[in-house]
Amino acid sequence: MTTTRKRVLLVEDETLIAMLLEDILDEFGYDVAGSAADFDEGMRLASSGSFDLAILDVNVGGREIFPIAEQLAARDIPFMFSTGYGAYGLPDEWKNRPVLAKPFKPDDLEKALHANFP
Amino acid sequence: MLARFMAGLLGTLKIMNCTQEASTLNRISAPPLSSDLLNDMVFELLPAAAFVCDATGAIVRYNRKAAEFWGRELIPGETYYIGIERIFHADGRAMLPEESPMASVLRSGLPVRDRELLVQNLLGQQRWTLVNISPIFDDEGQIKGAINCFQDITERKESERKLQESQAFLQAVVDATPECIKVVTEDGLLMQMNDAGLSMIQAESLERVRGACIFNLIAPEHRDVWITNHLRVCKGEQLSWTYDVIGLAGTRVNLETHAVPLRLPDGRRAHLAVTHNITQRVKDEQAVRESERHLSELLDGLAVAVYTTDAKGYLTFYNEAAVALWGHRPRLGEARWCGSWKMQWPDGRELPHDECFMATVLDDGQAVQGGEGYILRQDGSRIPFAAYPSPLRNEDGEITGAVNMCVDISRHKTAEAQQRALINELNHRVKNTLMTVQSIATYSLRSANAESRFREMFDARLLALSKAHDLLTQAQWQGTRLRAVIEQEVAPYTEQGKASRIEFSGNDHALEPREALALAMVFHELITNAAKYGALSVPEGRLQLTWYVGKDEHTGHHCLELNWLEREGPTVEVPQVKGFGSRLIDRSITRELKGRVVTTFVPAGLECHLSIPLLCLQARPKGSFV
Numbered sequence: 052m053t054t055t056r057k058r059v060l061l062v063e064d065e066t067l068i069a070m071l072l073e074d075i076l077d078e079f080g081y082d083v084a085g086s087a088a089d090f091d092e093g094m095r096l097a098s099s100g101s102f103d104l105a106i107l108d109v110n111v112g113g114r115e116i117f118p119i120a121e122q123l124a125a126r127d128i129p130f131m132f133s134t135g136y137g138a139y140g141l142p143d144e145w146k147n148r149p150v151l152a153k154p155f156k157p158d159d160l161e162k163a164l165h166a167n168f169p
Numbered sequence: 170m171l172a173r174f175m176a177g178l179l180g181t182l183k184i185m186n187c188t189q190e191a192s193t194l195n196r197i198s199a200p201p202l203s204s205d206l207l208n209d210m211v212f213e214l215l216p217a218a219a220f221v222c223d224a225t226g227a228i229v230r231y232n233r234k235a236a237e238f239w240g241r242e243l244i245p246g247e248t249y250y251i252g253i254e255r256i257f258h259a260d261g262r263a264m265l266p267e268e269s270p271m272a273s274v275l276r277s278g279l280p281v282r283d284r285e286l287l288v289q290n291l292l293g294q295q296r297w298t299l300v301n302i303s304p305i306f307d308d309e310g311q312i313k314g315a316i317n318c319f320q321d322i323t324e325r326k327e328s329e330r331k332l333q334e335s336q337a338f339l340q341a342v343v344d345a346t347p348e349c350i351k352v353v354t355e356d357g358l359l360m361q362m363n364d365a366g367l368s369m370i371q372a373e374s375l376e377r378v379r380g381a382c383i384f385n386l387i388a389p390e391h392r393d394v395w396i397t398n399h400l401r402v403c404k405g406e407q408l409s410w411t412y413d414v415i416g417l418a419g420t421r422v423n424l425e426t427h428a429v430p431l432r433l434p435d436g437r438r439a440h441l442a443v444t445h446n447i448t449q450r451v452k453d454e455q456a457v458r459e460s461e462r463h464l465s466e467l468l469d470g471l472a473v474a475v476y477t478t479d480a481k482g483y484l485t486f487y488n489e490a491a492v493a494l495w496g497h498r499p500r501l502g503e504a505r506w507c508g509s510w511k512m513q514w515p516d517g518r519e520l521p522h523d524e525c526f527m528a529t530v531l532d533d534g535q536a537v538q539g540g541e542g543y544i545l546r547q548d549g550s551r552i553p554f555a556a557y558p559s560p561l562r563n564e565d566g567e568i569t570g571a572v573n574m575c576v577d578i579s580r581h582k583t584a585e586a587q588q589r590a591l592i593n594e595l596n597h598r599v600k601n602t603l604m605t606v607q608s609i610a611t612y613s614l615r616s617a618n619a620e621s622r623f624r625e626m627f628d629a630r631l632l633a634l635s636k637a638h639d640l641l642t643q644a645q646w647q648g649t650r651l652r653a654v655i656e657q658e659v660a661p662y663t664e665q666g667k668a669s670r671i672e673f674s675g676n677d678h679a680l681e682p683r684e685a686l687a688l689a690m691v692f693h694e695l696i697t698n699a700a701k702y703g704a705l706s707v708p709e710g711r712l713q714l715t716w717y718v719g720k721d722e723h724t725g726h727h728c729l730e731l732n733w734l735e736r737e738g739p740t741v742e743v744p745q746v747k748g749f750g751s752r753l754i755d756r757s758i759t760r761e762l763k764g765r766v767v768t769t770f771v772p773a774g775l776e777c778h779l780s781i782p783l784l785c786l787q788a789r790p791k792g793s794f795v
Binding site: 065067068070074086088109110112135136152153154 | 598605612752
């Protein structure tokens with residue numbers, strides 16, 4: 052089981068939200084292999100870390116996440132956004148990516164994970 | 170000689186009277202003596218009509234020219250004074266023969282010279298005659314008679330009358346014209362001037378100024394030019410120019426003159442001029458210039474760009490605000506439709522000048538309200554604008570140009586963007602906060618499973634978060650102060666008269682919103698723990714909180730070094746499991762605030778050292794997002 056756990060990169064600046072997501076992901080069988088609370092750390096991990104998928108807060112510490120999204124896209128690492136803006140807050144080029152609208156129930160997260168990263 | 174000739178004429182008359190014969194028309198007497206023959210010949214050869222009366226006024230002799238004029242022959246001695254039908258007085262009444270000049274000469278012995286008389290001959294024709302009558306005296310000096318030589322001057326009188334009429338007509342025209350018409354000789358003497366001209370130079374009558382030199386009437390600053398032009402005109406040129414005259418009453422008048430050369434009857438050279446009074450026009454033009462200057466100053470003072478074009482779109486005016494907007498000074502009459510370097514539509518496509526709002530207004534005459542686009546300057550800057558162009562029309566409604574007000578809407582656009590950003594930010598915060606609350610609830614519930622105190626823990630944590638939000642809201646979310654955050658968390662435990670148990674000291678520092686929120690939650694967990702299990706859970710327990718600014722040896726960052734020291738509480742044991750509070754403190758400080766946490770569970774009491782690189786201590790720009 053441990054060998055099949057998918058490795059997740061989490062970029063989320065709110066400590067309490069990150070903690071919750073990490074715990075939920077762990078419960079759902081995912082391995083939070085990287086958790087970044089700010090843009091620079093997120094970019095560092097996105098560029099060099101080894102992940103199966105990523106969950107990206109759109110606004111980290113006042114900075115937009117999109118350069119990190121580009122980096123992941125370039126590395127063919129699938130990802131979804133988690134945002135309080137909803138899909139309307141995304142620029143056109145990212146509108147077709149999966150979005151998890153905050154706040155969400157653990158079930159919503161699980162469904163989204165299964166739907167987008169089977 | 171003349172007297173003898175005249176006496177001879179009368180002598181002949183005597184003979185005529187004696188003989189009472191009138192056999193021929195032109196010779197009343199019998200065949201004359203040789204001297205009479207001579208007299209007759211002279212009489213007939215006179216270049217005028219002539220007749221002779223004796224002292225009684227009876228016509229005793231006449232020549233052919235007289236008879237032709239009268240239109241009849243006379244019987245000698247039967248007709249008195251006049252051979253014609255009648256003579257008219259100047260007032261048109263008919264003169265009695267006794268009132269005739271001949272009668273008067275015979276009475277007075279004084280000659281009549283060059284008298285012009287209107288007469289009517291026997292054919293009913295009215296003619297003008299020029300009459301000369303000379304008395305004839307005998308040797309004793311008594312009046313013997315008189316001879317009347319007269320000429321028909323009707324044609325001359327007629328042409329004189331016509332000339333007078335035509336002159337009067339011309340004079341009337343000249344007098345009635347509102348322009349000054351004048352003749353000035355080469356040496357500057359005024360020969361002729363009409364009423365309008367006299368009024369311009371404030372002269373009462375032509376007599377006052379005729380023959381005077383008019384150079385002195387010209388305003389001193391215009392006099393040299395005037396004299397130069399005047400001499401050129403006298404020599405044959407046609408010139409027009411403007412000048413001022415200081416009239417006889419001292420009033421300055423602005424004039425515009427059109428002068429042509431003129432040769433006077435006596436051969437002198439002169440200049441004839443038609444001159445307009447343009448004082449009002451000059452005044453009007455000055456008023457217009459003044460008004461335009463005023464308007465231009467007014468427009469220059471405006472903070473908004475304004476410019477005008479002619480009907481073809483060429484720039485005719487722009488104010489200083491337009492220069493500021495365009496970033497340069499276009500040339501009037503060359504730049505067309507807009508003075509900007511380049512323009513773009515709001516979507517970034519190029520907006521050619523001939524398609525801009527000003528061009529369409531000149532094309533269709535429809536004003537535009539707030540047409541938007543971008544002005545591109547040569548320095549690369551790009552200014553959003555709103556244009557309000559309107560057509561300018563003349564009295565006939567034809568478009569003569571257009572005026573455009575171009576508003577720099579950068580601020581408006583920035584404000585719009587800010588507003589959008591604020592709404593997005595608000596959404597982001599609200600959703601994040603909800604999610605945070607969700608997280609607090611989840612963890613409070615998990616702990617509560619063991620301790621059944623969910624409600625208490627959840628409420629307290631929510632309150633801590635809420636109070637931190639209050640602090641930030643008071644400062645419009647621009648951040649708050651460290652002391653305020655600490656005091657807020659400590660306050661519930663100092664209100665119970667236990668203030669002395671808690672000491673805190675250190676300089677106050679500014680906190681970014683996210684720092685304030687994180688620290689608020691950290692202090693909440695620490696103090697809650699102290700109250701539940703630590704120093705504040707017993708009456709004698711104390712809490713010491715001190716902080717200072719130090720430098721991190723590894724990163725070189727200035728850090729807030731904060732020591733949390735609990736003393737005289739229950740003996741501390743190292744916890745078996747890391748609870749939610751410890752996890753939150755650790756995560757908040759290390760992960761969110763990039764600081765370090767060292768928690769020591771010494772038996773004397775909990776010691777917690779926080780080292781936080783607060784943004785306000787770093788030499789870098791502040792962020793303002795949570």
